[in-house]
Amino acid sequence: MEEKVMDPSSDEVYCSSCGNIIKKEAEICPHCGVRQIQNESQKAYGSDLRIYELQKLAEKDKTIAIILSILITPLGYIYVGKWGLAIINFLTFNYLLFGIVIVPIHTYSMISNARKDLDAMGADY
Ligand SMILES: [Zn+2]
Numbered sequence: 001m002e003e004k005v006m007d008p009s010s011d012e013v014y015c016s017s018c019g020n021i022i023k024k025e026a027e028i029c030p031h032c033g034v035r036q037i038q039n040e041s042q043k044a045y046g047s048d049l050r051i052y053e054l055q056k057l058a059e060k061d062k063t064i065a066i067i068l069s070i071l072i073t074p075l076g077y078i079y080v081g082k083w084g085l086a087i088i089n090f091l092t093f094n095y096l097l098f099g100i101v102i103v104p105i106h107t108y109s110m111i112s113n114a115r116k117d118l119d120a121m122g123a124d125y
Pocket of ligand 1: 015016017018019020029030031032033034
């Protein structure tokens with residue numbers, strides 16, 4: 001009876017999905033067909049996600065952001081997708097105090113920075 005060796009050698013790893021032993025360099029497991037989670041692809045995925053978030057921000061209209069931020073400061077944050085900041089802003093009543101000065105500048109610069117970052121990465125928006 002053939003004995004199965006279940007220890008991966010130096011150039012083998014366990015599949016992140018089905019647990020079969022596969023080659024370290026294998027991108028896709030030949031047993032289950034699942035793409036392996038590797039540091040490199042994780043990094044690439046992370047930057048893709050970041051670009052996507054920046055693009056969402058960059059395509060916002062600065063003028064609308066400023067107007068919303070002045071009228072109702074939490075709305076300015078919601079417009080640029082910063083729900084957390086919007087809630088904090090609302091709960092702290094910051095919008096009644098300095099929010100009207102700070103938030104338009106903040107939302108405006110978030111959009112500007114997103115566009116700058118995308119330019120630096122050579123990505124479109
Ligand atoms: Zn597998």
